[in-house]
Amino acid sequence: xxxxxxxIKREYFTxxxxxxxxxxxxxxxxxxxxxxxxxxxxxxxxxxxxKIAVIDNSGTFKVxxxxxxxxxxxxxxxxxTSNFSKEGYSAILFSPQTGxxxxxxxxxxxxxxxxxIAIDAVNDKISREIExxxxxxxxxxxxxxxxxxxxxxxxxxxxxxxxGQGSKVEKGNSAxxxxxxxxxxxxxxxxxxxxxxxVMRGVMEEKxxxxxxxxxxxxxxxxxxxxxxxxxxxxxxxxxxxxxxLVTVFSSILTAFIPPELLSQVEEANKTMPxxxxxxxxxxxxxxxxxxxxxxSSVNWWLIVxxxxxxxxxxxxxxxxxxxxxxxxxxEDPQDAxxxxxxxxxxxxxxxxxxxxxxxxxxxxxxxxxxIIPFFSPIVMMARIPFGVPGTVPYWQLxxxxxxxxxxxxxxxxxxxxxxxxxxxxxxxxxxxxEMWKWAFRK
Amino acid sequence: xxxxEVRHLKKYYATxxxxxxxxxxxxxxxxxxxxxPNGAGKTTLLRMITGIFYPDEGxxxxxxxxxxxxxxxxxxxxxxxxxxxYKKMKIGEQxxxxxQLKGLKKADASAKIKDWFTRFGMESWWGKKVEDxxxxxxxxxxxxxxxxxxxxxxxxxxxxxxxxxxxxNLIKEEIYKLAKKGCTIIFSTHRMExxxxxxxxxxxxxxxxxxxxxxxxxxxxxxKENLFHxxxxxxxxxxxxxxxxxVRTEEKGLVIKMMEGASxxxxxxxxxxxxxxxxxxxxxxxxxxxxxxxxxxxTAMSRQFQKVQ
Numbered sequence: 072x073x074x075x076x077x078x079i080k081r082e083y084f085t086x087x088x089x090x091x092x093x094x095x096x097x098x099x100x101x102x103x104x105x106x107x108x109x110x111x112x113x114x115x116x117x118x119x120x121x122k123i124a125v126i127d128n129s130g131t132f133k134v135x136x137x138x139x140x141x142x143x144x145x146x147x148x149x150x151x152t153s154n155f156s157k158e159g160y161s162a163i164l165f166s167p168q169t170g171x172x173x174x175x176x177x178x179x180x181x182x183x184x185x186x187x188i189a190i191d192a193v194n195d196k197i198s199r200e201i202e203x204x205x206x207x208x209x210x211x212x213x214x215x216x217x218x219x220x221x222x223x224x225x226x227x228x229x230x231x232x233x234x235g236q237g238s239k240v241e242k243g244n245s246a247x248x249x250x251x252x253x254x255x256x257x258x259x260x261x262x263x264x265x266x267x268x269x270v271m272r273g274v275m276e277e278k279x280x281x282x283x284x285x286x287x288x289x290x291x292x293x294x295x296x297x298x299x300x301x302x303x304x305x306x307x308x309x310x311x312x313x314x315x316x317l318v319t320v321f322s323s324i325l326t327a328f329i330p331p332e333l334l335s336q337v338e339e340a341n342k343t344m345p346x347x348x349x350x351x352x353x354x355x356x357x358x359x360x361x362x363x364x365x366x367x368s369s370v371n372w373w374l375i376v377x378x379x380x381x382x383x384x385x386x387x388x389x390x391x392x393x394x395x396x397x398x399x400x401x402x403e404d405p406q407d408a409x410x411x412x413x414x415x416x417x418x419x420x421x422x423x424x425x426x427x428x429x430x431x432x433x434x435x436x437x438x439x440x441x442x443i444i445p446f447f448s449p450i451v452m453m454a455r456i457p458f459g460v461p462g463t464v465p466y467w468q469l470x471x472x473x474x475x476x477x478x479x480x481x482x483x484x485x486x487x488x489x490x491x492x493x494x495x496x497x498x499x500x501x502x503x504x505x506e507m508w509k510w511a512f513r514k
Numbered sequence: 515x516x517x518x519e520v521r522h523l524k525k526y527y528a529t530x531x532x533x534x535x536x537x538x539x540x541x542x543x544x545x546x547x548x549x550x551p552n553g554a555g556k557t558t559l560l561r562m563i564t565g566i567f568y569p570d571e572g573x574x575x576x577x578x579x580x581x582x583x584x585x586x587x588x589x590x591x592x593x594x595x596x597x598x599x600y601k602k603m604k605i606g607e608q609x610x611x612x613x614q615l616k617g618l619k620k621a622d623a624s625a626k627i628k629d630w631f632t633r634f635g636m637e638s639w640w641g642k643k644v645e646d647x648x649x650x651x652x653x654x655x656x657x658x659x660x661x662x663x664x665x666x667x668x669x670x671x672x673x674x675x676x677x678x679x680x681x682x683n684l685i686k687e688e689i690y691k692l693a694k695k696g697c698t699i700i701f702s703t704h705r706m707e708x709x710x711x712x713x714x715x716x717x718x719x720x721x722x723x724x725x726x727x728x729x730x731x732x733x734x735x736x737x738k739e740n741l742f743h744x745x746x747x748x749x750x751x752x753x754x755x756x757x758x759x760x761v762r763t764e765e766k767g768l769v770i771k772m773m774e775g776a777s778x779x780x781x782x783x784x785x786x787x788x789x790x791x792x793x794x795x796x797x798x799x800x801x802x803x804x805x806x807x808x809x810x811x812x813t814a815m816s817r818q819f820q821k822v823q
Contacts, residue, residue, distance in 0.1 A: 074615055081611050085603060281598030285659070288564045288592040289615040291584075496566065498596070 074290045078298025079305065082273065086306045096310050100317040123179075123193065124150045124160040131166055131200045142192045152180050164193060164229075177229040193229050248457040249430060255379050256426040256454035263386055263419055263449070266307045267394040271408065273299050274398030274495070283495045292492040297484075300391045307387065308380075378456050381473065386449025388480040390415065396487035399494030400502040414504070422447035426454045433458045443472045445479030486511050515578050517542040517667060517698045518563070523572035525558050532558040534722035535572070540700070540715070542666075545693050547713035547730075548702040549802070551810050555722040556702045557595065560669055563700075564592045577666065588617040593660040595671035595702070597652060599644045606640035609659055616663040623662070630658045634684065649676045657685055661692060668692065671702045686712065706803040716802070718809060725809045734799045737808070740772040744785065745794035755784055769798065 086092055122143045125132055136145045147158070155163040162181035177197055179190070274296075277283040286295055393415045401407040425447055429438030433455045442452040442464070452472050455464050493510040494502060502510075516539045525533040533555045540546045550556045561567045563574060565583030574581035577589070600608055606627070613623035631637050634654055644652060653676055661668055670689075674682045689712065693699055701713060709716060709730070716733060718726035726733055745767040753760055753768075757776035762769040770781065778795075785792060800808075 077611065077614050280601060281594065281596035282600055283598065284566070284594040284596060285592070285598050285612065286615065287566050288587060288590070289612070
């Protein structure tokens with residue numbers, strides 16, 4: 072045990088003190104922030120192409136055609152949910168059926184997920200129309216109560232819906248669930264590759280340097296392998312921790328630079344948040360803070376972070392052992408590593424393909440089953456969890472998936488340890504899968 | 515009590531009998547030579563003694579008890595033929611790491627490393643990386659790492675390859691010192707002149723089997739061919755005697771093979787009686803090299819792959 076600890080320490084500290092590690096730890100969040108910035112920029116720019124058909128039975132909309140924040144609204148009673156996209160509209164907006172409560176129950180149907188900015192523009196448009204309406208009524212009755220108008224405008228609620236590939240109408244995914252699921256799944260995908268390859272290279276280094284033999288004469292091959300896997304895993308966790316801290320720091324710096332107009336837009340999109348009115352009067356930083364807390368509180372973050380750590384560690388252990396086995400079977404030639412790695416990288420790539428599908432259909436049977444099978448579960452399950460536990464992902468699925476992943480990595484570790492033990496001391500040609508199979512299953 | 519006793523050790527691979535029923539014993543403090551051509555099974559044998567491989571059959575008795583790899587490897591220092599160190603790791607840290615893996619406490623390890631580094635003139639190496647060292651320097655470092663934890667059994671696989679004569683001698687001296695302190699040393703090599711110089715006892719393996727076993731002098735005596743060298747200022751003409759025959763005539767002497775039952779005194783008397791002036795006379799013992807080649811000769815040049823049941 073003491074020896075594994077020594078190996079872990081060495082693997083950890085030699086990597087953490089490495090310049091590449093320090094650079095990637097500090098630069099990745101910057102890059103991330105940059106990408107997010109570009110995405111926000113593009114979303115703002117892209118809204119000018121949107122055209123929304125309005126079916127207004129309440130008579131709130133007075134003007135036949137109007138643009139708000141580069142989204143065009145057109146009163147067009149001829150379209151419905153089946154043909155709006157053929158008519159050149161990207162979404163269709165239904166007013167509430169009654170004229171009594173005009174602020175809530177506006178329904179927006181679209182084929183794709185509507186961005187926060189676009190929904191905000193819709194809100195804006197509706198509130199403007201209602202304000203006009205009220206203004207008109209007040210003007211006619213002689214009283215002027217702008218305050219109440221304001222409070223009405225603040226209570227607008229548009230419900231976005233996404234029309235699926237069938238004509239089935241699905242509840243719109245919240246942008247947060249989508250983003251978090253996608254981000255988490257992708258992050259696990261990338262880290263499996265980065266740290267898996269790191270394990271493999273570490274093993275190859277020891278083998279080609281011939282130091283493996285020196286070390287194996289002091290520790291058991293299994294201890295060396297586990298020490299390496301755990302040490303590099305700890306490097307991964309350290310990097311995540313640093314990223315989380317840095318992203319928090321960067322984003323709080325960033326919010327200080329975001330134009331107040333954009334912030335208030337985002338703010339308005341989150342009307343339901345508690346203390347919203349206070350936010351309107353507060354400073355930009357206050358708005359940003361309130362905004363962030365609202366977005367954060369709408370998702371069960373403890374669950375997601377907990378699951379993320381579990382699936383990162385589980386998935387990493389599952390694949391790292393296999394990568395170690397491959398590393399032990401190859402020699403100097405990196406080309407050999409490529410061809411032996413293929414059967415391991417295949418399921419990871421397949422998992423990301425399934426994940427991209429699962430994020431739009433988190434309850435499909437493909438998504439469900441592949442989030443239970445250990446080969447795919449770290450990536451696919453992470454994409455499903457933000458949609459809700461136990462709503463989208465029942466507890467039994469989560470439990471089964473976790474149990475299978477634990478069983479899975481125990482199995483791959485056992486298997487890889489046997490291959491590793493033979494492979495690490497075998498010089499000369501690279502081993503074939505058939506030979507590795509023999510090493511693994513002989514007594 | 516023997517330090518190491520190996521009994522009927524066997525290790526078969528799928529296509530080779532790498533080690534096929536080898537037994538030997540090593541006394542404490544001995545310098546033991548393990549000889550054999552390439553592919554004879556030396557490395558496999560050593561890997562079993564260092565606990566890297568489990569033997570298929572047979573047993574290893576270490577310090578009087580059956581060999582338990584987990585504990586006993588701490589008492590063994592192994593320098594494999596394929597030298598290996600982490601290229602990017604600092605030398606001091608690397609030595610500390612490997613010493614701690616051998617069970618040394620941190621402070622203990624640090625003191626010992628500093629001591630050895632001073633003795634070998636390596637003080638300035640501590641913060642350098644292994645990739646900055648020449649091959650010979652790496653060799654020295656590897657040797658220090660091998661003996662650092664004061665093992666009772668030191669196994670050196672080709673320890674002098676790549677070393678210049680000065681550093682070779684330095685390490686040779688250290689080996690003698692360690693042996694004098696009671697360390698047992700196993701040398702694995704196919705460089706015979708070194709074995710003759712250093713080893714007390716040898717075994718020769720070929721194709722996984724033991725061919726020869728015994729103290730160096732004894733092995734040589736066993737394989738002597740009764741050849742003698744006699745130095746003469748002038749070689750008398752027409753040498754003819756029942757007791758011996760001339761194998762080779764050299765410029766200032768003869769190589770003579772004694773017949774069974776003849777004595778060296780008779781030989782000398784014969785030459786004295788022929789008025790030849792004898793400058794030197796000694797027995798020619800075969801070098802280990804010759805014995806080695808003779809033993810290995812006649813077998814196929816390299817090992818063949820075979821089916822092992």
